């Protein structure tokens with residue numbers, strides 16, 4: 001029985017060493033002396049993977065036999081991060097593996113650095129899905145994550161002459177040891193063509209879809225092991241391929257391109273991740289991608305149900321499916337299509353099953369991010385789905401009409417179809433009508449959801465709305481990222497239970513005044529800052545001093561996140577240090593990280609300005625030693641693991657009402673950084689949890705923002721009323737940061753003075769005074785350390801384990817199913 005053979009599943013040092021040597025030989029086909037770094041990594045990865053498989057197969061078998069209620073997470077993005085270190089931690093064998101490596105003359109750190117992280121996501125939404133998969137397994141909840149196996153993930157970001165340059169992400173070039181292709185688990189996905197009615201053998205009117213194109217989706221399975229448990233869940237990602245990958249007829253006529261045309265067209269569907277997070281892209285390929293993984297996933301769920309449970313009327317008892325934003329919203333219509341067209345159910349029972357299966361999470365209020373698709377495209381690409389959406393809408397509006405006595409305006413607002421010069425399908429409405437639960441991702445966000453974009457739905461169905469504030473995985477963002485802090489926390493707690501119950505860290509409160517512990521605490525932070533400094537010097541040649549205050553803003557570049565507000569403060573500081581010899585605040589290193597969507601010009605200009613300011617400031621001997629500015633390239637999970645532990649100050653400065661939740665705010669606070677932030681998203685709940693006295697608050701509230709905008713916001717008035725601010729904007733306009741080119745940053749300064757849609761100028765003064773307060777507090781290291789300890793002590797609520805527990809109890813009604821080791 002392989003699952004008992006120690007060389008395949010043993011966790012001892014000897015077993016790991018033997019397995020590694022075997023895998024290097026039998027899988028990589030290499031003798032040690034000629035093995036490449038990738039061979040070594042692959043051999044190590046397969047050694048660890050073997051130890052996952054036993055738990056994974058046992059889990060799958062048990063869930064199947066027990067017919068356990070299963071959560072299916074449908075997400076177009078999963079920002080998983082590197083697997084090897086995470087699985088070593090979850091198996092509890094990191095130190096054993098390190099020793100085994102040493103005895104084989106290998107450096108585990110080097111092996112870990114070899115792994116290309118699977119960047120199958122853009123930012124917050126994608127990483128949340130990964131944290132949730134980790135917490136579902138750790139919480140022993142049977143779950144399947146469904147998504148797309150992009151051949152190319154989020155682009156690698158290079159900085160050339162201060163500008164972002166996108167490099168394609170060849171994460172699969174050396175193969176992926178963590179996935180198992182399932183060529184036998186494939187499903188046809190239809191596009192184009194037309195539908196036609198027919199009578200089935202029972203004389204019932206049925207519809208068949210005659211597609212113009214059929215592609216196949218092939219499952220690629222990755223085990224997701226929980227921490228400290230034997231439970232392992234499934235991440236099933238779909239790859240597109242042609243039903244016929246080679247057209248021999250075309251080939252024999254010498255038309256080589258046509259011979260492979262179908263193959264190329266089909267594979268394009270899962271070729272690349274759309275690198276936009278927020279502005280929706282109305283591209284046909286994007287809709288094709290969304291339908292592709294939704295159709296494969298729903299067909300797979302129906303197959304599993306028929307195989308393990310039986311008749312479909314109990315489908316919604318076996319499965320509950322979470323829609324991660326609107327990207328998988330087509331699942332509502334697709335399940336209806338399968339129940340109606342392939343299983344001959346009548347509309348009502350089919351709708352009852354569908355409506356009891358889906359729940360929907362909204363992650364943004366930004367109008368430009370709410371997906372709508374032109375009817376014309378739907379008609380052409382997904383004719384059968386559109387018919388079903390029309391019928392869903394007809395029945396829905398009938399219900400609304402009865403409820404609101406033909407209130408035409410309300411009906412038009414609620415309709416799944418947006419009328420107008422181009423008629424469009426509102427995907428958020430399809431998701432909302434097809435779901436039994438709708439949730440936001442932080443308290444303020446959920447309230448705004450109820451009073452703005454989903455107001456009519458909330459008035460219609462108030463009980464369907466829930467709030468589940470986001471959380472992050474303490475395994476990835478403390479145990480993996482900050483080993484030193486993890487060791488210190490374990491020594492304080494006396495065990496590692498805090499890794500599965502983060503509220504156990506509350507006992508740190510008792511050490512908040514302990515000067516000895518302060519020393520340990522500061523040592524851990526300094527070591528993390530030192531590690532970042534060494535990595536940065538090796539990667540970019542830029543030197544930073546760990547003794548300075550590390551002020552970090554790391555997240556996607558977006559005007560609502562206001563990286564440019566941070567920059568105005570820096571330019572102000574630079575100008576004052578040069579002009580006023582008395583003004584010598586504690587030395588700071590400003591670190592930025594984040595990718596801009598390639599088509600988002602203003603975001604790319606902000607990256608250029610950050611690098612332009614860095615060049616001038618870092619090159620100016622007058623301010624050297626006082627301030628330094630660095631843009632850390634290619635912010636992703638791997639670089640995040642270096643930045644979160646090293647930050648003293650976490651910048652969470654979005655305009656109130658714009659950041660749905662934020663999750664970086666939680667990761668920084670979990671690693672002892674203090675937050676400067678607005679009352680936006682989860683900042684509000686973090687501040688309430690850690691204590692207002694341990695949080696640096698500034699800026700307009702969401703209500704004040706709405707009021708200022710209602711009163712007519714005139715940014716140029718603020719410019720004229722604040723000489724320091726005017727000087728700063730004029731400096732940026734002067735060409736100082738552009739080798740004299742006065743035009744380069746004009747679009748940015750002009751936007752600020754004319755529109756300033758995210759009220760940067762309105763919050764500038766409050767932000768600067770808050771930063772001045774921070775300078776004072778930072779100089780009182782006992783006070784700063786105390787605040788830092790209390791942030792970690794009180795951050796337990798923001799574990800994704802708590803968020804998943806809330807989803808499980810309030811929405812999914814799923815129970816943990818422990819698997820015995």
Ligand SMILES: CCc1ccc([C@H](C)CC(=O)N[C@@H]2O[C@H](CO)[C@@H](O)[C@H](O)[C@H]2O)cc1
Nearest residue numbers: 124125277278280363369659660661662663
């Ligand atoms: C269609 C293009 C597109 C792609 C991604 C998205 C995501 C919803 C954007 C996103 O990542 N939103 C972030 O989700 C996080 C997890 O809930 C929140 O913490 C962030 O506040 C939110 O911006 C919108 C539109």
